[in-house]
Amino acid sequence: MLPKPKPHSALIIAGHGSTVNPDSSAPTFDHAAEIARRGIFGEVYCAFWKEEPSLRQVLHMVEADEIYVVPNFISEGYFTRTVIPRELELTGPVTHRDGRTIKYCEPVGNHPRMTELLLHRAAVIAPGIPPRETSLFIVGHGTDLNDNSAVAAKREVERIAARGLYGEVLNAYMEEEPLISKWAESAKHPNVVVVPFFISDGLHSYEDIPVLLGIAEESPGAASATAKNVFTRNPYHLRGRSLYYASAIGTEPMFADVILEQVAAFDAVEPASVFA
């Protein structure tokens, strides 16, 4: 369900950003540009913790009195619960300040449609490959630093498995069991599809996971510009399987729809806030 047009409201998509990796904020900017193009909101902006516009600057860009903030994060956690509310000076799901109403939506990764996006991405990167003969891996980071991302990845695996489309659906992590480096031991099927459950591409998706899968060598310095080619060489034939490797799920253009759906979901839960 997409929200009704809100020509007098603004949307802020809040992301993490990076001071070293331009690909970190790129999907957030892409989704914002797509949403702006559709004209659903009067204004659409990005804001970042580590890039500009910052969470401390962005409210000065906004002209509308009603502002929706959607965190472009894969799960609830430190950034969505602590950093974003603190930096935007939010007092709860609905904040009234200086004649404005700021509505703080759930992070994108929490939306039930994430399951569809993962299925879509898996189908697109392995065209014509029968899902019944495929092991699908959803790869998360898997440390406390990333808060609930491992829990979110596990939830998605359960949802996809419940649909009974794939031969098997498996969780894997970079730094904890079940380790993605052991994919060949755990996968039962001749085809293997691997989708990183990350909000953007970066060293993890360009290099760390490919190295753990055995489809790339560790680079001596920072990941090179050619590292993106790792997504274009499917299928990889190794360990007796055909392996298909996707870029981070957050780069999926359909993410723009999920951002909008989080706004609609907020309105469905907090209709009274309009009159508060």
Place this chain on the structure above:
Amino acid sequence: MNGITEALERWLRAGGREIGEVHIQSVDSGWELRHRLDEPRANLIAHTGAEAARVLAQYTDAGEFRPLKTAPNLRRGWLLTIPDLGELRRALDYFYPAMLGVGVSYTLGTLVPVALRTTLARQTGMYRVTQKITDTQAQQMVGDFCRSDGGCLKHILWPLAPGEPISTLPAEKFSPEAAPATWPLLCHEACNLLVAKAREVVKKADLPS
């Protein structure tokens, strides 16, 4: 409604031509933007539309990522044609994120500077340690990191602490007034890059010598 696009239009009509390192020129088809030092050059690579500004602002001439868009290292050699005012605002928001809105808030008296100590006191997680930075370390850090030649073009509106101004940069660095025909780049609160730098300073000082 604070009328940012209208403020931009008024500024252009009054002869406004520069924001940071970007020069803006009114032409029949809208506006032409280029690096201000490229003005006389003819062999510029042509681009069109606001989205191109995002790419142009992203890397230095040497191909390095520019996480701080007000760093004085905008690449050269391009000419960006923008058809209308709405697109111009979007393009300028890519070149100098939030600087139009922050400038308007300053004019309206709604921009509240936040002292560096207040910003650091708010930090949690890996940046909580920045609260340990000494006044001397903080003064040196700001004097180096925020300097206009090689650091950041913004003018600083915040003190180290209430009543304790930054003493390591020239007086004009703290003036909210911009040169004629220039949109001001204003810093009302330390950015995350400076907070991250403060962490580095504290960590380095904590190392056993």
